[in-house]
Amino acid sequence: MATRCHGYLFLTTEDMNFLERQEGVDLCTNVIDKNLRRALGGNLRARAIVKDLEIDNLRLQKKNIDRAWRNVSLLNSLGVYTQDIRTENFMNCRVIDFGSSWTEPHAILDKADEIDTDEASVQRLSDCVLFDEMAEQEGIETTKKTPTSQHNLRPRKKAWWLD
Template sequence: MPPHQAPLPSPPAPLPGVTGPKLAPFTPTAHADIEFIEFLGRENDKDSLVWKVEINGAGSFALKMFYFRHRDFLSDNQAMDLLRPLADPQLYVDYFDPFNCECRAYGRLKEENCEDLAIKAHGYLLLTPQQEADLAQKSERYSTLPCSLGDTDTLDGENFWGRFEQHYGLPVRAIVKDLASSAAYPTPTQAQGMWADLQVLHSLGIFVKDTHGGNYLTGKLVDFSRSWTMHHPAMDQIRFSTIQCLMLKELQQLLDHYYELANLGCIDPAAIPQDLEGFCSGDIDQYKNFPFAYNWLKWSTNADVDKAYVEQSMFVFDEAAP
Protein backbone atom coordinates (compact mmCIF):
# COMPACT_ATOMS: atom_id res chain seq x y z
CA MET A 1 0.00 0.00 0.00
CA PRO A 2 1.47 3.38 -0.97
CA PRO A 3 2.07 6.03 1.70
CA HIS A 4 -0.99 8.07 2.58
CA GLN A 5 -1.60 11.61 3.57
CA ALA A 6 -3.66 11.65 6.77
CA PRO A 7 -7.14 10.27 5.98
CA LEU A 8 -10.12 12.58 6.16
CA PRO A 9 -12.40 12.10 9.19
CA SER A 10 -15.43 9.87 8.86
CA PRO A 11 -18.07 11.05 9.46
CA PRO A 12 -16.99 14.44 8.10
CA ALA A 13 -15.80 16.97 10.66
CA PRO A 14 -14.48 20.54 10.49
CA LEU A 15 -11.07 20.75 8.79
CA PRO A 16 -8.13 20.82 9.16
CA GLY A 17 -7.55 18.58 12.15
CA VAL A 18 -5.03 20.78 13.94
CA THR A 19 -5.44 23.22 16.79
CA GLY A 20 -7.07 26.44 15.61
CA PRO A 21 -9.88 27.59 13.33
CA LYS A 22 -11.61 25.15 10.99
CA LEU A 23 -14.28 25.04 8.29
CA ALA A 24 -17.27 22.70 8.65
CA PRO A 25 -18.68 20.53 5.84
CA PHE A 26 -21.35 22.12 3.66
CA THR A 27 -23.62 19.09 4.07
CA PRO A 28 -23.62 16.47 6.86
CA THR A 29 -21.97 13.96 4.52
CA ALA A 30 -19.70 16.50 2.76
CA HIS A 31 -21.21 15.24 -0.51
CA ALA A 32 -23.84 16.83 -2.74
CA ASP A 33 -25.34 16.72 -6.21
CA ILE A 34 -23.26 19.19 -8.22
CA GLU A 35 -24.01 20.54 -11.69
CA PHE A 36 -21.01 22.26 -13.24
CA ILE A 37 -22.29 25.30 -15.12
CA GLU A 38 -19.39 27.57 -16.08
CA PHE A 39 -15.64 27.90 -15.53
CA LEU A 40 -14.91 31.02 -13.43
CA GLY A 41 -11.23 30.85 -12.63
CA ARG A 42 -8.06 31.90 -14.41
CA GLU A 43 -6.25 29.54 -16.75
CA ASN A 44 -2.99 29.98 -14.83
CA ASP A 45 -4.40 29.20 -11.38
CA LYS A 46 -1.92 26.89 -9.64
CA ASP A 47 -3.83 25.95 -6.51
CA SER A 48 -7.41 25.43 -7.60
CA LEU A 49 -10.15 25.23 -10.19
CA VAL A 50 -13.23 27.45 -9.75
CA TRP A 51 -16.60 26.79 -11.37
CA LYS A 52 -20.09 28.20 -11.13
CA VAL A 53 -22.23 25.33 -9.90
CA GLU A 54 -25.71 24.44 -8.78
CA ILE A 55 -25.79 22.32 -5.64
CA ASN A 56 -28.61 19.91 -4.80
CA GLY A 57 -30.73 21.51 -7.49
CA ALA A 58 -31.18 24.76 -5.60
CA GLY A 59 -29.08 27.89 -5.79
CA SER A 60 -25.90 28.87 -7.61
CA PHE A 61 -22.52 29.02 -5.92
CA ALA A 62 -18.86 29.32 -6.75
CA LEU A 63 -17.11 26.01 -6.06
CA LYS A 64 -13.35 26.19 -5.53
CA MET A 65 -11.74 22.75 -6.00
CA PHE A 66 -8.16 22.28 -4.89
CA TYR A 67 -5.32 20.45 -6.58
CA PHE A 68 -3.16 18.15 -4.48
CA ARG A 69 0.27 19.27 -3.32
CA HIS A 70 3.12 16.94 -2.39
CA ARG A 71 4.33 17.30 1.19
CA ASP A 72 7.88 17.86 -0.02
CA PHE A 73 6.70 20.70 -2.27
CA LEU A 74 4.95 22.36 0.67
CA SER A 75 7.95 22.02 2.98
CA ASP A 76 10.46 23.16 0.33
CA ASN A 77 8.43 26.02 -1.16
CA GLN A 78 5.68 27.22 1.19
CA ALA A 79 7.58 26.58 4.42
CA MET A 80 11.10 27.31 3.24
CA ASP A 81 11.66 30.16 5.74
CA LEU A 82 11.03 28.04 8.84
CA LEU A 83 14.06 28.02 11.14
CA ARG A 84 13.63 24.29 11.83
CA PRO A 85 11.53 21.41 10.50
CA LEU A 86 8.12 20.64 11.95
CA ALA A 87 7.59 17.65 14.19
CA ASP A 88 5.78 15.54 11.60
CA PRO A 89 5.63 15.69 7.78
CA GLN A 90 1.83 15.79 7.94
CA LEU A 91 2.00 19.18 9.66
CA TYR A 92 3.23 20.76 6.42
CA VAL A 93 -0.05 19.65 4.84
CA ASP A 94 -2.13 20.77 7.82
CA TYR A 95 -0.65 24.27 7.86
CA PHE A 96 0.54 25.01 4.30
CA ASP A 97 -1.74 23.10 1.94
CA PRO A 98 -3.90 25.64 0.03
CA PHE A 99 -7.19 23.98 0.98
CA ASN A 100 -6.26 23.92 4.66
CA CYS A 101 -5.03 27.52 4.50
CA GLU A 102 -8.45 28.61 3.22
CA CYS A 103 -10.33 26.51 5.77
CA ARG A 104 -8.36 28.09 8.61
CA ALA A 105 -8.85 31.67 7.34
CA TYR A 106 -12.57 31.25 6.75
CA GLY A 107 -12.89 29.46 10.07
CA ARG A 108 -11.41 32.49 11.82
CA LEU A 109 -13.80 34.84 9.99
CA LYS A 110 -16.71 32.72 11.19
CA GLU A 111 -15.37 32.67 14.76
CA GLU A 112 -15.08 36.45 14.80
CA ASN A 113 -18.39 37.06 12.99
CA CYS A 114 -16.46 38.96 10.33
CA GLU A 115 -17.44 37.05 7.20
CA ASP A 116 -18.15 40.35 5.42
CA LEU A 117 -14.38 40.87 5.08
CA ALA A 118 -14.30 38.43 2.16
CA ILE A 119 -16.55 36.66 -0.28
CA LYS A 120 -18.44 34.33 2.06
CA ALA A 121 -17.57 30.63 2.32
CA HIS A 122 -20.30 28.21 3.41
CA GLY A 123 -18.38 24.97 3.99
CA TYR A 124 -16.45 22.27 2.21
CA LEU A 125 -17.47 19.39 -0.05
CA LEU A 126 -15.71 16.23 -1.23
CA LEU A 127 -16.09 15.29 -4.88
CA THR A 128 -17.10 11.77 -5.87
CA PRO A 129 -15.03 9.92 -8.50
CA GLN A 130 -17.82 10.46 -11.02
CA GLN A 131 -17.88 14.21 -10.33
CA GLU A 132 -14.12 14.34 -10.79
CA ALA A 133 -14.40 12.56 -14.14
CA ASP A 134 -17.30 14.76 -15.29
CA LEU A 135 -15.36 17.92 -14.55
CA ALA A 136 -12.23 16.61 -16.27
CA GLN A 137 -14.25 16.08 -19.44
CA LYS A 138 -15.56 19.65 -19.27
CA SER A 139 -12.11 21.20 -18.78
CA GLU A 140 -10.50 21.70 -22.17
CA ARG A 141 -7.06 22.62 -20.87
CA TYR A 142 -6.52 19.34 -19.01
CA SER A 143 -8.81 17.03 -20.95
CA THR A 144 -5.90 14.82 -22.07
CA LEU A 145 -4.62 14.16 -18.53
CA PRO A 146 -5.73 11.04 -16.68
CA CYS A 147 -8.19 11.55 -13.85
CA SER A 148 -7.62 8.92 -11.19
CA LEU A 149 -8.18 8.37 -7.48
CA GLY A 150 -5.24 5.99 -7.51
CA ASP A 151 -7.02 2.65 -7.90
CA THR A 152 -4.71 1.37 -10.64
CA ASP A 153 -2.40 4.08 -11.94
CA THR A 154 0.96 5.03 -10.54
CA LEU A 155 0.45 8.49 -9.11
CA ASP A 156 3.33 10.80 -9.97
CA GLY A 157 1.53 14.15 -10.06
CA GLU A 158 1.00 13.97 -13.83
CA ASN A 159 -2.77 13.73 -13.69
CA PHE A 160 -5.71 16.09 -13.67
CA TRP A 161 -5.68 16.79 -9.92
CA GLY A 162 -1.94 16.47 -9.35
CA ARG A 163 -2.18 13.38 -7.15
CA PHE A 164 0.94 11.63 -5.90
CA GLU A 165 1.14 8.27 -4.15
CA GLN A 166 0.60 9.95 -0.79
CA HIS A 167 -2.83 11.09 -2.05
CA TYR A 168 -3.89 7.55 -2.97
CA GLY A 169 -7.67 7.27 -2.69
CA LEU A 170 -8.20 10.74 -1.23
CA PRO A 171 -11.11 12.75 -2.69
CA VAL A 172 -10.80 16.20 -4.19
CA ARG A 173 -11.65 18.85 -1.60
CA ALA A 174 -13.71 21.91 -2.49
CA ILE A 175 -15.04 25.02 -0.75
CA VAL A 176 -18.52 26.39 -1.46
CA LYS A 177 -18.60 30.18 -1.74
CA ASP A 178 -21.05 32.91 -2.64
CA LEU A 179 -21.22 33.66 -6.33
CA ALA A 180 -19.77 37.16 -6.59
CA SER A 181 -20.71 39.78 -9.14
CA SER A 182 -19.02 39.37 -12.50
CA ALA A 183 -18.18 43.09 -12.62
CA ALA A 184 -14.59 43.50 -13.81
CA TYR A 185 -13.70 46.29 -11.38
CA PRO A 186 -14.94 47.50 -8.00
CA THR A 187 -16.88 50.69 -7.50
CA PRO A 188 -15.01 53.54 -5.74
CA THR A 189 -16.82 52.68 -2.50
CA GLN A 190 -15.90 49.01 -2.78
CA ALA A 191 -12.27 49.86 -3.57
CA GLN A 192 -12.05 52.20 -0.60
CA GLY A 193 -12.75 49.33 1.77
CA MET A 194 -9.98 47.00 0.59
CA TRP A 195 -7.22 48.56 2.71
CA ALA A 196 -9.43 48.85 5.78
CA ASP A 197 -10.50 45.22 5.40
CA LEU A 198 -6.92 44.01 5.08
CA GLN A 199 -5.94 45.73 8.30
CA VAL A 200 -8.85 44.07 10.12
CA LEU A 201 -7.83 40.70 8.68
CA HIS A 202 -4.36 41.25 10.12
CA SER A 203 -5.88 42.11 13.50
CA LEU A 204 -7.73 38.77 13.40
CA GLY A 205 -4.48 36.87 12.96
CA ILE A 206 -4.86 36.30 9.21
CA PHE A 207 -1.79 37.02 7.08
CA VAL A 208 -3.20 36.90 3.54
CA LYS A 209 0.17 37.09 1.74
CA ASP A 210 -1.44 37.21 -1.72
CA THR A 211 -3.36 40.43 -2.37
CA HIS A 212 -2.89 41.04 -6.09
CA GLY A 213 -5.86 42.38 -8.02
CA GLY A 214 -6.88 38.97 -9.34
CA ASN A 215 -7.72 37.85 -5.81
CA TYR A 216 -10.41 40.51 -5.38
CA LEU A 217 -13.98 40.64 -6.67
CA THR A 218 -16.19 43.65 -5.95
CA GLY A 219 -13.49 44.85 -3.56
CA LYS A 220 -13.56 41.67 -1.46
CA LEU A 221 -10.94 38.96 -1.19
CA VAL A 222 -11.82 35.62 -2.74
CA ASP A 223 -8.55 33.74 -2.15
CA PHE A 224 -6.84 32.67 1.08
CA SER A 225 -4.96 29.70 -0.37
CA ARG A 226 -1.55 31.07 0.66
CA SER A 227 -2.66 32.62 3.95
CA TRP A 228 -1.33 31.91 7.43
CA THR A 229 -3.85 32.09 10.27
CA MET A 230 -2.85 32.17 13.93
CA HIS A 231 -1.84 30.02 15.49
CA HIS A 232 0.56 29.16 12.65
CA PRO A 233 4.09 27.78 13.02
CA ALA A 234 5.45 30.15 10.36
CA MET A 235 4.57 33.16 12.48
CA ASP A 236 6.44 31.64 15.42
CA GLN A 237 9.48 30.34 13.60
CA ILE A 238 10.25 32.87 10.88
CA ARG A 239 12.54 35.76 11.68
CA PHE A 240 10.76 39.06 12.23
CA SER A 241 12.78 40.68 9.43
CA THR A 242 11.52 38.01 7.02
CA ILE A 243 7.92 38.54 8.15
CA GLN A 244 8.38 42.28 7.57
CA CYS A 245 9.56 41.57 4.02
CA LEU A 246 6.57 39.32 3.40
CA MET A 247 4.26 41.96 4.84
CA LEU A 248 5.79 44.62 2.61
CA LYS A 249 5.22 42.41 -0.43
CA GLU A 250 1.59 41.86 0.58
CA LEU A 251 0.95 45.58 1.09
CA GLN A 252 2.72 46.45 -2.18
CA GLN A 253 0.48 44.06 -4.11
CA LEU A 254 -2.59 45.84 -2.78
CA LEU A 255 -1.06 49.26 -3.51
CA ASP A 256 -0.29 48.17 -7.08
CA HIS A 257 -3.94 47.17 -7.43
CA TYR A 258 -4.99 50.64 -6.29
CA TYR A 259 -2.61 52.18 -8.86
CA GLU A 260 -4.10 49.97 -11.57
CA LEU A 261 -7.63 51.02 -10.64
CA ALA A 262 -6.60 54.68 -10.70
CA ASN A 263 -4.97 54.31 -14.12
CA LEU A 264 -8.16 52.72 -15.44
CA GLY A 265 -10.25 55.59 -14.07
CA CYS A 266 -12.11 53.35 -11.63
CA ILE A 267 -11.06 55.45 -8.64
CA ASP A 268 -9.73 58.94 -8.04
CA PRO A 269 -5.94 58.85 -7.52
CA ALA A 270 -6.54 60.94 -4.42
CA ALA A 271 -8.44 57.98 -2.95
CA ILE A 272 -5.31 55.79 -2.80
CA PRO A 273 -4.62 55.34 0.94
CA GLN A 274 -1.71 57.57 1.91
CA ASP A 275 -0.70 55.45 4.90
CA LEU A 276 -0.52 52.38 2.65
CA GLU A 277 1.77 54.31 0.31
CA GLY A 278 3.88 55.33 3.28
CA PHE A 279 4.31 51.76 4.54
CA CYS A 280 5.34 50.65 1.05
CA SER A 281 7.77 53.56 0.64
CA GLY A 282 10.05 52.68 3.52
CA ASP A 283 7.93 53.00 6.64
CA ILE A 284 7.08 49.30 7.06
CA ASP A 285 8.78 49.51 10.47
CA GLN A 286 5.89 51.72 11.55
CA TYR A 287 3.25 49.10 10.73
CA LYS A 288 2.01 47.67 14.02
CA ASN A 289 -0.87 45.45 13.02
CA PHE A 290 1.04 42.19 12.62
CA PRO A 291 -1.12 39.03 12.60
CA PHE A 292 1.10 37.12 15.04
CA ALA A 293 -0.06 39.46 17.83
CA TYR A 294 -3.56 37.92 17.70
CA ASN A 295 -4.60 36.10 20.89
CA TRP A 296 -5.57 32.76 19.35
CA LEU A 297 -5.92 31.09 22.75
CA LYS A 298 -9.08 33.03 23.51
CA TRP A 299 -11.00 30.40 21.51
CA SER A 300 -9.42 27.52 23.38
CA THR A 301 -11.41 25.38 25.81
CA ASN A 302 -8.15 24.03 27.24
CA ALA A 303 -5.30 26.49 26.74
CA ASP A 304 -2.69 24.21 28.33
CA VAL A 305 -3.49 21.37 25.94
CA ASP A 306 -3.46 23.65 22.90
CA LYS A 307 -0.19 25.29 23.90
CA ALA A 308 1.36 21.86 24.44
CA TYR A 309 0.18 20.75 20.99
CA VAL A 310 1.78 23.81 19.40
CA GLU A 311 5.05 23.28 21.27
CA GLN A 312 5.18 19.62 20.30
CA SER A 313 4.60 20.43 16.64
CA MET A 314 7.82 22.45 16.66
CA PHE A 315 10.02 19.49 17.56
CA VAL A 316 12.12 18.23 14.66
CA PHE A 317 10.86 14.91 13.32
CA ASP A 318 13.31 12.04 12.86
CA GLU A 319 13.22 11.06 9.20
CA ALA A 320 15.10 7.84 10.04
CA ALA A 321 12.50 6.71 12.55
CA PRO A 322 10.40 3.67 11.55
Protein backbone atom coordinates (compact mmCIF):
# COMPACT_ATOMS: atom_id res chain seq x y z
CA MET A 1 0.00 0.00 0.00
CA ALA A 2 2.61 2.57 1.10
CA THR A 3 6.25 2.70 2.03
CA ARG A 4 6.72 1.81 5.70
CA CYS A 5 7.14 4.93 7.82
CA HIS A 6 8.85 4.85 11.20
CA GLY A 7 8.14 8.38 12.41
CA TYR A 8 9.88 11.68 12.09
CA LEU A 9 12.91 13.60 13.29
CA PHE A 10 13.11 17.30 14.00
CA LEU A 11 15.54 19.06 11.71
CA THR A 12 18.14 21.19 13.44
CA THR A 13 18.29 24.90 12.71
CA GLU A 14 21.50 24.17 10.81
CA ASP A 15 19.72 21.54 8.67
CA MET A 16 16.82 23.90 7.98
CA ASN A 17 19.18 26.74 6.99
CA PHE A 18 21.12 24.40 4.68
CA LEU A 19 17.96 23.20 2.94
CA GLU A 20 16.61 26.73 2.51
CA ARG A 21 19.86 28.44 1.43
CA GLN A 22 21.82 25.75 -0.38
CA GLU A 23 19.05 23.61 -1.82
CA GLY A 24 16.35 26.27 -2.32
CA VAL A 25 13.77 24.28 -0.33
CA ASP A 26 10.88 26.32 1.08
CA LEU A 27 9.96 24.67 4.38
CA CYS A 28 6.80 26.83 4.58
CA THR A 29 7.09 27.35 8.34
CA ASN A 30 5.51 30.78 7.86
CA VAL A 31 2.12 29.30 6.86
CA ILE A 32 1.46 27.37 10.08
CA ASP A 33 -1.76 28.72 11.58
CA LYS A 34 -1.91 30.02 15.15
CA ASN A 35 -3.81 27.01 16.53
CA LEU A 36 -1.22 24.60 15.19
CA ARG A 37 1.58 26.84 16.49
CA ARG A 38 0.00 26.69 19.94
CA ALA A 39 -0.47 22.89 19.71
CA LEU A 40 3.20 22.54 18.78
CA GLY A 41 4.21 24.66 21.76
CA GLY A 42 5.69 27.21 19.38
CA ASN A 43 8.10 24.63 17.98
CA LEU A 44 8.14 25.39 14.26
CA ARG A 45 11.16 23.29 13.38
CA ALA A 46 10.61 21.26 10.25
CA ARG A 47 10.38 17.52 10.52
CA ALA A 48 11.87 14.85 8.29
CA ILE A 49 9.84 11.70 7.80
CA VAL A 50 11.86 8.51 8.30
CA LYS A 51 10.81 5.79 5.83
CA ASP A 52 12.20 2.54 4.54
CA LEU A 53 14.55 3.07 1.62
CA GLU A 54 12.86 2.01 -1.61
CA ILE A 55 14.47 1.23 -4.92
CA ASP A 56 11.98 1.40 -7.74
CA ASN A 57 12.17 -1.91 -9.56
CA LEU A 58 8.62 -1.67 -10.95
CA ARG A 59 8.10 1.60 -12.78
CA LEU A 60 4.41 2.11 -13.45
CA GLN A 61 3.41 0.32 -16.64
CA LYS A 62 0.48 -1.57 -18.10
CA LYS A 63 1.29 -4.83 -16.29
CA ASN A 64 1.26 -3.26 -12.80
CA ILE A 65 -0.98 -0.20 -13.03
CA ASP A 66 -3.92 -2.13 -11.54
CA ARG A 67 -1.79 -3.00 -8.50
CA ALA A 68 -0.92 0.68 -8.03
CA TRP A 69 -4.64 1.54 -8.28
CA ARG A 70 -5.54 -1.06 -5.65
CA ASN A 71 -3.02 0.55 -3.28
CA VAL A 72 -4.47 4.03 -3.84
CA SER A 73 -8.00 2.67 -3.50
CA LEU A 74 -7.09 0.98 -0.22
CA LEU A 75 -5.64 4.22 1.14
CA ASN A 76 -8.83 6.04 0.15
CA SER A 77 -10.97 3.40 1.87
CA LEU A 78 -8.98 4.10 5.05
CA GLY A 79 -9.73 7.83 4.76
CA VAL A 80 -6.33 8.83 3.33
CA TYR A 81 -6.47 11.00 0.19
CA THR A 82 -3.05 11.75 -1.29
CA GLN A 83 -4.28 14.69 -3.40
CA ASP A 84 -1.06 14.38 -5.45
CA ILE A 85 -1.16 11.34 -7.72
CA ARG A 86 1.82 11.51 -10.07
CA THR A 87 4.16 8.88 -11.47
CA GLU A 88 7.07 10.20 -9.42
CA ASN A 89 5.07 9.67 -6.21
CA PHE A 90 5.06 5.88 -6.70
CA MET A 91 7.73 3.29 -6.08
CA ASN A 92 7.09 -0.39 -6.62
CA CYS A 93 3.41 0.49 -7.13
CA ARG A 94 3.24 2.04 -3.65
CA VAL A 95 2.59 5.66 -2.77
CA ILE A 96 5.70 7.26 -1.27
CA ASP A 97 4.74 10.93 -1.01
CA PHE A 98 2.09 12.06 1.45
CA GLY A 99 3.09 15.74 1.61
CA SER A 100 -0.27 16.93 0.28
CA SER A 101 -2.42 14.22 1.83
CA TRP A 102 -5.68 14.71 3.67
CA THR A 103 -6.92 12.24 6.25
CA GLU A 104 -10.35 11.84 7.75
CA PRO A 105 -11.51 13.30 9.96
CA HIS A 106 -10.56 16.52 8.17
CA ALA A 107 -11.95 19.97 8.94
CA ILE A 108 -12.50 20.89 5.29
CA LEU A 109 -14.15 17.59 4.36
CA ASP A 110 -16.34 17.70 7.48
CA LYS A 111 -17.42 21.26 6.65
CA ALA A 112 -17.94 20.34 2.98
CA ASP A 113 -20.23 17.50 4.04
CA GLU A 114 -22.38 20.05 5.89
CA ILE A 115 -22.39 22.69 3.14
CA ASP A 116 -22.00 20.94 -0.21
CA THR A 117 -22.01 17.14 -0.32
CA ASP A 118 -21.11 17.20 -4.02
CA GLU A 119 -17.95 19.19 -3.27
CA ALA A 120 -17.02 16.76 -0.49
CA SER A 121 -17.54 13.87 -2.92
CA VAL A 122 -15.34 15.55 -5.53
CA GLN A 123 -12.54 15.97 -2.98
CA ARG A 124 -12.82 12.35 -1.85
CA LEU A 125 -12.67 11.16 -5.46
CA SER A 126 -9.79 13.41 -6.50
CA ASP A 127 -7.20 10.61 -6.25
CA CYS A 128 -9.29 8.59 -8.68
CA VAL A 129 -9.45 11.45 -11.18
CA LEU A 130 -5.74 12.20 -10.80
CA PHE A 131 -4.90 8.49 -11.21
CA ASP A 132 -6.82 8.36 -14.49
CA GLU A 133 -5.05 11.52 -15.69
CA MET A 134 -1.65 10.12 -14.70
CA ALA A 135 -2.24 6.83 -16.55
CA GLU A 136 -3.40 8.74 -19.63
CA GLN A 137 -0.37 11.08 -19.55
CA GLU A 138 1.95 8.09 -19.25
CA GLY A 139 0.17 6.32 -22.11
CA ILE A 140 -0.75 3.39 -19.88
CA GLU A 141 -4.00 1.64 -20.68
CA THR A 142 -5.83 0.44 -17.63
CA THR A 143 -8.68 -1.96 -17.07
CA LYS A 144 -9.49 -0.65 -13.61
CA LYS A 145 -13.01 0.43 -12.78
CA THR A 146 -12.99 3.78 -11.03
CA PRO A 147 -15.77 5.66 -9.28
CA THR A 148 -15.39 8.48 -11.82
CA SER A 149 -17.47 6.54 -14.30
CA GLN A 150 -20.30 6.38 -11.74
CA HIS A 151 -20.15 10.04 -10.70
CA ASN A 152 -20.55 13.19 -12.70
CA LEU A 153 -17.37 14.91 -11.55
CA ARG A 154 -17.09 18.48 -12.60
CA PRO A 155 -13.66 19.88 -13.47
CA ARG A 156 -11.65 21.09 -10.53
CA LYS A 157 -12.44 24.65 -9.60
CA LYS A 158 -11.31 26.97 -6.88
CA ALA A 159 -12.68 25.42 -3.71
CA TRP A 160 -15.25 27.35 -1.69
CA TRP A 161 -12.99 27.26 1.38
CA LEU A 162 -10.27 29.22 -0.45
CA ASP A 163 -12.57 32.18 -1.17
